[in-house]
Amino acid sequence: MSRVITDRRGRPISVIxxxxxxxxxxxxxxxWMIAALRGKSNAWPIFFFNLLLGWTVIGFVIALVLSVLPxxxxxxxx
Numbered sequence: 001m002s003r004v005i006t007d008r009r010g011r012p013i014s015v016i017x018x019x020x021x022x023x024x025x026x027x028x029x030x031x032w033m034i035a036a037l038r039g040k041s042n043a044w045p046i047f048f049f050n051l052l053l054g055w056t057v058i059g060f061v062i063a064l065v066l067s068v069l070p071x072x073x074x075x076x077x078x
Contacts, residue, residue, distance in 0.1 A: 006071035007041040014043055028054060031063035040067065 018036040022029045031050050035043040046066050053059025 003077045004073050005075045005077055007074055008039040008071050009041050009043075010039055011036065011043070018043075018047075031060065031067040034064070035067035038067070038071075040071070042066070 014036045018029060018033040022033040029047070029050060031054070032043065032047040035046045040046065046063055049066070050060065050063040054063055
């Protein structure tokens with residue numbers, strides 16, 4: 001049986017911080033929260049992108065799209 005290894009990471013502290021910050025900022029950090037909840041390996045770069053460019057509608061949408069993209073397959077283990 002083959003097993004696909006992805007870039008998914010478990011970071012419980014990031015998840016808690018992202019949820020609290022998203023609630024406090026009325027949804028501004030929603031892309032980061034989604035990325036953290038999904039275990040994306042690029043959750044912190046999404047945070048900084050959203051922090052710096054999220055105030056523009058285009059920056060927010062790009063950060064949101066980055067957070068919902070599928071995980072990258074890193075290797076296939078047999």
